Amino acid sequence: MANRKFIVGNWKMNGLHDQLSDIGDIAAIASEHKDIDVAICPPTTLIAPAAEKVPDFMIGAQDCHSAANGAHTGCLSADMIRETGALLSILGHSERRADQHETDADVKAKAEAVHAAGLGAIICVGETEAERDDGKAVEVVCGQLEGSFPEEPSADWLTIAYEPVWAIGTGRVPETSDVEEMHAAIRNKLGKLMGDGADAVRILYGGSMNGGNAAALLAVPNVDGGLVGGASLTAEKFGPIIEAAAAS
Numbered sequence: 001m002a003n004r005k006f007i008v009g010n011w012k013m014n015g016l017h018d019q020l021s022d023i024g025d026i027a028a029i030a031s032e033h034k035d036i037d038v039a040i041c042p043p044t045t046l047i048a049p050a051a052e053k054v055p056d057f058m059i060g061a062q063d064c065h066s067a068a069n070g071a072h073t074g075c076l077s078a079d080m081i082r083e084t085g086a087l088l089s090i091l092g093h094s095e096r097r098a099d100q101h102e103t104d105a106d107v108k109a110k111a112e113a114v115h116a117a118g119l120g121a122i123i124c125v126g127e128t129e130a131e132r133d134d135g136k137a138v139e140v141v142c143g144q145l146e147g148s149f150p151e152e153p154s155a156d157w158l159t160i161a162y163e164p165v166w167a168i169g170t171g172r173v174p175e176t177s178d179v180e181e182m183h184a185a186i187r188n189k190l191g192k193l194m195g196d197g198a199d200a201v202r203i204l205y206g207g208s209m210n211g212g213n214a215a216a217l218l219a220v221p222n223v224d225g226g227l228v229g230g231a232s233l234t235a236e237k238f239g240p241i242i243e244a245a246a247a248s
């Protein structure tokens, strides 16, 4: 049985208070499609006001520290994130793996902290262009998945996002056959890592998804949704992706 589609907007470091109206507009479109799940992960500063503005809509964070508290200047714990009104957190995005030197072990610890706080987690994995050119894409991604994988996985709280690094923000999208191969490899790896229940874990595709290519990407076997950056910032751009997911 196909999983419910899940469309998540990652606003990255974009959005001031003025853009709350966009979240309101996006939530209104999402509310017309009860058969799919939609979330926006705005910058931390907008989580509480967004959760207050659209209480029935899913708001998430983009990162979370693995510790419950302590001397970690500038960081937020999972409990703090939950208290702001977020219901989930993106973890291990390639921009953080690169810029903040996050390791698979860091991502695993963060996933466990998020789960302990009662939040959902979206663990991101993806190969660089050089790794794909070397024919190592599947090996790299499955290795990241294994290293980042929490001890008590369950589809109730865990989602995986496959985001080829070279497709993020570039307008370049892999061939659907490559997306199919990778998502099948991730599904297979999930089966080895968690046995029963692996089929229910949603695997999102991310990287230059937009209103024009969403339907084709979402039709690929084992693509259970999308993690969308640039095209999630306005209802005008994100709406067609939500509609494509609802129609798929």
Ligand SMILES: O=C(CO)COP(=O)(O)O
Pocket: 010, 093, 163, 167, 168, 169, 170, 171, 206, 207, 208, 209, 227, 228, 229, 230, 231
């Ligand atoms: O990194 C992404 C989502 O997490 C994808 O970003 P773009 O959709 O802007 O390529």
